[in-house]
Amino acid sequence: MTDKQITELTIRRPDDWHLHLRDGAMLQAVLPETARHFGRAIIMPNLVPPVVTGDQATAYRNRIMAALPRDMTFTPLMTLYLTENTDPDDVAAAHAAGIATAVKLYPAGATTNSASGVTDFEKVRPVLDRMAKIGMPLCVHGEVTNHEIDIFDREAVFIDKILRPLRKKVPDLRIIMEHVTTQDAVDYVRDTPKNLGATITTHHLIINRNHILAGGIKPHFYCLPVAKREAHRVALVQAAISGDKRFFLGTDSAPHTDPLKLQACGCAGIFTAPNTMSCLAEVFEAASALPKLEAFASLNGPRFYGLEPNEATITLTKGDPVAYPSYVPTADGPVTVFDPGFDLHWSVTSN
Ligand code: DOR
């Protein structure tokens, strides 16, 4: 059967291996958008203040579960925000207790709420060594922050200047290069036989930098790492549809209210939680790769994290264009939903 003839696809319930849920009113509004289709998600710790300790992660997880509508099931997998003061014992204890699944590394100043991130990587060596020992993975925002480095080069420079040396020093550490945006990152992951995986977002499979900048600036397409030129987008699609177990879905769905996006200095982040699975079905169908969607969205991620895939399934059904709301209202203001720029024909049913 060709992809054009496939009109229904049942896959294991997907997981999101990189998600921003925020807190308070925003959490309340956006959590159902993820829980509707996803079984689990790796929850980013870049709150203000950040989620640094095991106790803070426990408290945040409790707030997430309290915000979950009664008729939904969803498992948040918590992360700890790595600072130069992080205590290796606290990290190890949170991991052993099942509170923290991974640690998140933000180079200081790389993105939204990353001021407490890492400047001197030697200072976090004891934590990384300990994580390698206990088998706890590190999620990495892979961009350098030096002002002299062009923003479109920051991922490639991070790989050469930070990641390669770091992997030499701590080869047993399992690392996830998050939201990869370049051919360079795809090649690096492919050439690395062990202990390295990568997440790819929905929006980086769909937009390139022209979408942000050509014909007027589009703040709703602005995120970090910023989308690159078309050849890089194509490389990401090739990686996603390849079935290579090292590549899996991490949406980086990152809600900001419209007033915070639409200002002279707008926030980075694209909110894809509501329509991600419909968008991905279009991308995989266009690449004649629908049968590979399950590996990317539902199988490769749990495998990398040493977890079982979800038991439940979802069904994607092709039909007339599916209408998603253009925004999700929150008590803090509206949050615009990602507009892929094409009709979405695949509806999602949870089984
Ligand atoms: O676009 C982004 N938004 N990239 C990030 O790394 C952070 C995120 C956020 O928290 O808004």
Ligand code: ZN
């Ligand atoms: Zn993120």
